Amino acid sequence: MGEYILEIENLTKDFPGVRALDHVSLRVRKGEIHSLCGENGAGKSTLMSVISGVYPKGSYEGKVFFKGKETHYHSVKDSEKEGLAIIHQELALSPYLSIYENIFLGHMRTSLGIINWDYYIKESQKYLDQVGLKENPATIVSRMGVGKQQLVEIARALSKKVELLILDEPTSSLNDDESEKLLKLILELKQQGITCIMISHKLNEVLEIADRVTVLRDGKSISTYDVKQDKLTEAMLIRDMVGRDLTARFPERKNTPGEVILEVKNWTVYHPDYHTIKVVDNASFYARKGEIVAFCGPMGAGRTELMMSIYGRSYGSHAEGEIRIGGKKIDTSDTRKAIEAGIGYVSEDRKNLGLILIQDVKSNISISSLPKLSKAGVVNSSLEIREAERFKNELRIKTPSINQLARNLSGGNQQKVALSRCMLSDPEIFIVDEPTRGIDVGAKSEIYHILNDMAANGKTIIMVTSELPEAIGMADRIYVMNEGRIKGELTHEEATQEKIMHIALLN
Amino acid sequence: MSDTAVKSTSIKNLIKANIRNYSMVLMLALIMIIFSFLTDGVNLNSRNFTNIFMQNSYILLLAVGMVLVIIVGNIDLSVGSVAAFIGAISAMLYNSGANMFVTVIASIIIGILIGAFQGAWIAYAKIPAFIVTLAAQLLFRGLTYIITNVSPISLRDDNFKQIASGMANIDALTINGVYYTALIAGVVVFLIYVFLEIQGRQNKLKYGFTVSPLSFFIFKLLVIGLLILGLSQRFATYRGIPIVVIVLGVTIILFSFLTNNTVIGRYIYAVGGNARSAKLSGINSELVVFVVQLIMGGLTGLAGVVFTGYMNSALPQAGNNFELDAIAACFIGGASASGGIGTVIGAIVGGLVMAAINNGMSLMNIQAQWQYVVKAMVLLLAVFYDIYTRRKTGLG
Numbered sequence: 076m077g078e079y080i081l082e083i084e085n086l087t088k089d090f091p092g093v094r095a096l097d098h099v100s101l102r103v104r105k106g107e108i109h110s111l112c113g114e115n116g117a118g119k120s121t122l123m124s125v126i127s128g129v130y131p132k133g134s135y136e137g138k139v140f141f142k143g144k145e146t147h148y149h150s151v152k153d154s155e156k157e158g159l160a161i162i163h164q165e166l167a168l169s170p171y172l173s174i175y176e177n178i179f180l181g182h183m184r185t186s187l188g189i190i191n192w193d194y195y196i197k198e199s200q201k202y203l204d205q206v207g208l209k210e211n212p213a214t215i216v217s218r219m220g221v222g223k224q225q226l227v228e229i230a231r232a233l234s235k236k237v238e239l240l241i242l243d244e245p246t247s248s249l250n251d252d253e254s255e256k257l258l259k260l261i262l263e264l265k266q267q268g269i270t271c272i273m274i275s276h277k278l279n280e281v282l283e284i285a286d287r288v289t290v291l292r293d294g295k296s297i298s299t300y301d302v303k304q305d306k307l308t309e310a311m312l313i314r315d316m317v318g319r320d321l322t323a324r325f326p327e328r329k330n331t332p333g334e335v336i337l338e339v340k341n342w343t344v345y346h347p348d349y350h351t352i353k354v355v356d357n358a359s360f361y362a363r364k365g366e367i368v369a370f371c372g373p374m375g376a377g378r379t380e381l382m383m384s385i386y387g388r389s390y391g392s393h394a395e396g397e398i399r400i401g402g403k404k405i406d407t408s409d410t411r412k413a414i415e416a417g418i419g420y421v422s423e424d425r426k427n428l429g430l431i432l433i434q435d436v437k438s439n440i441s442i443s444s445l446p447k448l449s450k451a452g453v454v455n456s457s458l459e460i461r462e463a464e465r466f467k468n469e470l471r472i473k474t475p476s477i478n479q480l481a482r483n484l485s486g487g488n489q490q491k492v493a494l495s496r497c498m499l500s501d502p503e504i505f506i507v508d509e510p511t512r513g514i515d516v517g518a519k520s521e522i523y524h525i526l527n528d529m530a531a532n533g534k535t536i537i538m539v540t541s542e543l544p545e546a547i548g549m550a551d552r553i554y555v556m557n558e559g560r561i562k563g564e565l566t567h568e569e570a571t572q573e574k575i576m577h578i579a580l581l582n
Numbered sequence: 583m584s585d586t587a588v589k590s591t592s593i594k595n596l597i598k599a600n601i602r603n604y605s606m607v608l609m610l611a612l613i614m615i616i617f618s619f620l621t622d623g624v625n626l627n628s629r630n631f632t633n634i635f636m637q638n639s640y641i642l643l644l645a646v647g648m649v650l651v652i653i654v655g656n657i658d659l660s661v662g663s664v665a666a667f668i669g670a671i672s673a674m675l676y677n678s679g680a681n682m683f684v685t686v687i688a689s690i691i692i693g694i695l696i697g698a699f700q701g702a703w704i705a706y707a708k709i710p711a712f713i714v715t716l717a718a719q720l721l722f723r724g725l726t727y728i729i730t731n732v733s734p735i736s737l738r739d740d741n742f743k744q745i746a747s748g749m750a751n752i753d754a755l756t757i758n759g760v761y762y763t764a765l766i767a768g769v770v771v772f773l774i775y776v777f778l779e780i781q782g783r784q785n786k787l788k789y790g791f792t793v794s795p796l797s798f799f800i801f802k803l804l805v806i807g808l809l810i811l812g813l814s815q816r817f818a819t820y821r822g823i824p825i826v827v828i829v830l831g832v833t834i835i836l837f838s839f840l841t842n843n844t845v846i847g848r849y850i851y852a853v854g855g856n857a858r859s860a861k862l863s864g865i866n867s868e869l870v871v872f873v874v875q876l877i878m879g880g881l882t883g884l885a886g887v888v889f890t891g892y893m894n895s896a897l898p899q900a901g902n903n904f905e906l907d908a909i910a911a912c913f914i915g916g917a918s919a920s921g922g923i924g925t926v927i928g929a930i931v932g933g934l935v936m937a938a939i940n941n942g943m944s945l946m947n948i949q950a951q952w953q954y955v956v957k958a959m960v961l962l963l964a965v966f967y968d969i970y971t972r973r974k975t976g977l978g
Contacts, residue, residue, distance in 0.1 A: 386862075387862075387864075389861070389862060409866070410861060410862060410863070410864040410865075411864040411865075411866060413864070414864040420862065422859075422862060427856075427858060427859075428858050428859055428862055429859055429862075430856070430859060431852055431855035431856040431859050431860070431922070432855075432856070433855050433856075433918075433922050433923060434851065434852070434855050434922070438848065438851070438852070441848075442848065442852050442860070442863045442865070443863040443864050445845045445848055445849070446845060449844075449845050452844050452845050452846065453843050453844050453845075454843055454844060454845060454848060456843070457785055457786070457789050457791075460786075460789070460791055461789060476792065496863065500864070
C-alpha cells in the first residue's frame with residue numbers, strides 16, 4: 076500500500092462547447108478498491124475513457140501515470156496491453172458466441188492462423204473458476220442472464236492479465252443476490268492483488284467494499300475520502316455529489332387515496348417464445364385513485380412483464396385474466412386500446428423502448444397524443460408546440476429548445492420527456508417502470524415530486540422499482556413479486572427492506 | 583436563459599442547423615452551372631429544361647414513394663418490375679377502349695392492390711421488405727413477360743403519350759410563341775406559397791414561438807420565388823408547362839404535406855425512428871408499414887403509366903433499374919438507411935441531382951458506361967458528406 080498504480084494530474088478534457096473534465100486529479104493506490112461517485116454528467120465516464128485510451132493522448136490536457144510511467148495510449152488496445160481493463164455498463168460480449176470464445180476473443184494465439192480451441196476451452200475453465208461461474212465454457216453467452224455475462228466479462232479481463240480493473244456501474248442491472256456475489260468477487264480479486272476502480276450510484280455498495288472514494292461534480296474532483304479513517308457516510312457523499320444537502324429525499328405526501336379504480340384479477344402471462352411457460356402466474360391486485368402502489372421484487376420476478384402485458388399485451392405470447400377500471404371490464408389487447416381505457420406506461424428501457432432518440436423533444440412528447448392534437452388527420456402544430464413548451468416548463472426539462480434531439484439530453488431529462496409523453500395522453504392510471512434508473516440524485520428527487528403531484532391530482536401511480544428505499548419512501552402500498560407471483564402486500568407503515576426481502580425470497 | 587433571448591434564433595445557428603437541407607440544393611445549382619460551361623449553356627436552355635423533367639418524371643414519382651418506404655425503415659426493390667407490369671396493363675386497358683382518365687385511375691388502383699399484397703407480407707407476415715420486394719421484382723417481371731408475350735404493346739392513338747410529353751396550355755394565352763399559361767401558373771403558385779408562409783409565420787408569432795429572423799425569411803421567399811418563376815419562364819419560352827410536371831408537382835405537394843402535417847406522416851417517422859417505442863406509444867406500426875406500401879404501390883402505378891406514355895408503347899423490359907435510381911435519389915437527398923430520417927423534397931432534389939448529371943453528360947456526348955461511374959461516385963460522396971456533416975453537428 077502507499078504506492079500509486081494510477082495517478083492523474085490536472086486532467087482537462089474539452090468537447091465542443093462543453094468542458095467535460097476540469098483539472099481533475101485522482102490517485103489510486105496499488106491493491107485498493109477505489110470508488111468514483113458523482114451525478115450523471117459529472118465526468119466519470121469521460122475520465123475512464125481518458126484513462127483507458129478511448130480518447131487518445133493529445134486530445135486532453137494534463138498527465139496520466141500508470142504504474143509510474145506517463146501513458147501515451149492511442150487506443151484501448153494500448154491500455155489493455157499494459158494491464159488495464161474496463162467493463163462498461165452495457166456489456167460488450169458477442170452474444171452468439173460461447174463463453175470461451177468471448178473470453179479469448181481478440182487475444183488468442185494461433186499457429187499458422189489456426190486456433191487451438193481445445194487448449195482455450197481448458198484455459199477458460201481456469202478463469203471461470205476464478206470468478207466462480209459454474210457454466211460449461213461452450214455455453215452461448217446470450218442464453219445466460221446479465222449477472223453471469225458480467226462474470227464472463229471479468230474472466231475476459233483476467234485472461235488479459237489485468238492489473239487495474241475499471242467497473243462502470245457493475246451492479247446496475249443485477250438483482251440483490253447477484254450484486255452481493257459480484258461485490259464479494261471484487262473483494263477476492265483485491266486479495267489477489269488486482270486494483271479496482273468502481274463507478275457506482277449505489278452508495279451503500281460503495282461504503283461496503285471501497286477503501287477510498289473520490290467524488291466528482293461538474294467535471295471537477297471535489298473530494299477524496301478514506302472510508303474507514305474519515306468515517307464516511309452516505310450523507311457526506313450525497314452532499315459532495317450535489318453540492319448541497321438534500322433535505323428530504325422523498326417529498327411528503329398530503330393526499331389520501333380515494334376509491335378503488337383499477338382491479339386486475341387472475342392475470343397470467345405466457346412467455347413470448349415458449350408458449351406454455353408462465354412468466355406471470357395468476358396475479359391479482361388493485362389500486363386506488365390518488366394512490367402510489369409500488370411493485371418490488373428481484374430481477375426476473377415478472378413485474379415488468381406483468382405491466383407490459385396489461386398495457387396492450389406488449390409482452391408475452393398471450394395472457395389470461397380480467398382488468399376492470401371503475402368496475403367496468405375493459406379490453407387492453409393493444410396499446411391504443413389501453414391508452415384509450417386510461418392506462419399509460421413509461422418503460423424502464425428509455426433508449427430502446429421509450430424515446431425516439433433521433434427525433435426532437437417536441438415530437439417525442441406529442442407522439443402518443445397526436446389524434447388529440449389533430450383535426451381530420453392534420454396535426455395542429457401550434458397546439459403541439461404549446462403543449463411541448465408547457466411540459467418543458469412544468470417538468471423543468473433542461474434543453475435549449477423543444478427542437479433539440481432527444482439523444483442529446485441527459486438521462487434524467489430524457490426520463491422527463493418520457494413522462495411528459497405519457498402525461499400528455501392524460502391517463503388515469505400511470506404505470507412507471509423503474510422511473511429513476513440510471514439518473515442522478517437531483518433528477519430523482521424531481522421525478523418523485525412529479526409523481527407525487529400526479530397522485531395529489533387524483534391519478535393512480537403504479538411504480539415498478541428495484542430500489543427498495545424508493546418503494547418504501549414513495550408508496551402507499553407495496554406488492555412484492557417473485558417467480559411470476561405476487562407473494563405479498565405491505566402498507567406504507569409496515570414496510571421495511573427486511574420485510575420485503577423476506578416476503579420475496581422466503582414465502 | 584431569458585425568454586426574449588430565445589425568441590429569434592440567429593441566422594448563423596439557422597444555417598448551421600439546416601446546412602444539410604440547403605447543401606444539396608446548392609450542389610444541384612453548382613452541377614447545373616458547371617455543365618453550363620461544359621456544354622456552352624445548352625443545358626440551361628428552355629428545351630433542355632423541359633427534357634430533364636420529362637425524362638426523369640417517372641423516377642421522381644417513384645422517389646416520392648420510395649422515400650416514405652425508406653423513412654419507415656424498409657426498402658422496395660420491386661418498383662421497376664411493378665411499373666413495367668402496370669404499364670403493360672394500362673396499355674392493354676387503353677387499347678381496349680378505355681379513356682385516359684379511367685386508365686390512369688385503374689393503374690393507380692392496381693398499383694395500390696399490388697402494394698397491399700406486398701404490404702401484407704411485410705407488415706403482417708413480418709418478412710423483411712428486402713426479401714418480399716425482391717420476390718415481387720422477379721414475380722412481376724415474369725408476369726409482365728407473360729401478359730406481353732415478351733413483345734412491345736403499341737398504343738391505339740397518340741393521346742396516351744400526352745401524360746408524359748404533352749403540354750398544358752390555354753391557347754388564348756399563347757402570344758408570339760410565348761406560353762403565358764406557364765408564367766401565370768408560376769406567379770399563382772408563388773403567391774399561394776408566399777401567403778401560406780406569411781400566415782404560418784404570423785400564427786407562430788401570435789403564440790410567441792421562435793421564428794427565423796425577418797431578413798432570412800424574406801431571403802428564403804425570394805430564393806424560392808426565383809426558382810418557381812425561373813422554372814415557369816423556361817417552360818413558357820419552350821412549349822408551355824408539361825402535363826407531367828403538373829402531375830409531379832401535385833404529388834410532391836400532397837406527400838410533403840402528408841409527411842409534415844398529418845398524423846399518418848408523423849407515425850411514419852416514428853415507426854422508422856424506433857418501431858418498438860412507436861408501438862408502446864399506441865401506434866399501430868403494422869398498419870403504418872402497410873399504408874406506406876399502399877402509397878408506394880399507387881405511385882408505382884402512376885409511374886408505370888407515365889413511362890408507357892413516354893415510350894409511347896409498353897415494353898416488356900421497361901422499368902429496369904428504376905428501383906435503384908429511386909433509392910439513390912432518396913439517399914442523395916439525405917434519407918437515412920436505418921430509417922426515421924428523410925424528406926420528400928430531399929428525394930426530389932436528390933433525383934434532380936442525378937438527372938442533371940445524366941443530362942449534362944449526355945449533352946457532352948459522354949458514353950453511358952462513364953455516366954454509371956460518375957453517378958456511382960456522386961452517390962457515395964453525397965452519402966459520405968451527409969454522414970460526415972451529421973457527425974460534426976452531433977446529429978448522427
